[in-house]
Amino acid sequence: MNFAVLQFPASNCDQDAVHAVRLLGHSACYVWHKENSLGDADAVIVPGGFSYGDYLRCGAIARFSPVMQAVKQFADNGGLVLGVCNGFQVLTEAGLLPGALIRNRDLQFHCEHIFLKTTTNDSPFTNKIPAGKILRVPIAHGEGCYFADDETLAKLKANNQILWQYCDASGNLTDTANPNGAVQNIAGICNERRNVAGLMPHPERASEPALGSDDGKWIFESIFAALETKTAAKAA
């Protein structure tokens, strides 16, 4: 499978994302933000960083990059798109995911490992995560507090769109386990069609034991499996 990893000015997790995908046995290439095409990509990763210096709002300027038109089209055609950290912010700003990411409630930049509970396995981003497995992955953000109004939240729940929530080591969704004040401990969601997802934590920074945790690989393995199923269905 081939992954397109976008590069905006001041993206800084692009190389980590490419490394993780290659390490796990698939191919990945960089796509510069001025490009109008994603080439023959099977999936897209919008990586973390501080695109355009986070000017105005995080992700607000990146969403107008030419490549984002291609990403929108790719998503409209059912392609899989994963936004990590700043990538999640870009996808909400672009309207590909509902809600918004605002300043952490304690105004601090949080750079630490947290625990994630997978709320549903019913998505291309979570299907391979072992049942009951609590993922230990890092976060590194100042504006990762997920916000959505009550109506949007009700929809997210009704459609089973909440994919990951911050929890303690035993999987309890406590307030102290919530690093940024996100509503209902939400760390990541998907769209209604389930082909676009975003999360604040960094699975690509936890995809091999040398990094202290390889729990993040389950998210990539889920995407690989979903793509393989799709390819098999096409061939049949």
Place this chain on the structure above:
Amino acid sequence: MKAKIVITPKKAVLDPQGKTVQNALEQMGYQGVTGVHIGKYIEIDLAPGADKAAAQQALNDAARKFLSNPVIEDYKLEIE
């Protein structure tokens, strides 16, 4: 001509900056402060003689699509 756009967080959205500044004001002894909301101020210079109604329409559009995020922010536009 100048356009002035004030962007503020929606009341339902957590505003930790505003809250922190409110607490600091209280600690400094300023009394009767019941809320602080911190937003952004954007000043846009327009060509002299620009059509005010057209500018108003264009900037409202820009404010909704780009300068503010309607999910979390409100804005006010003034052209003078």
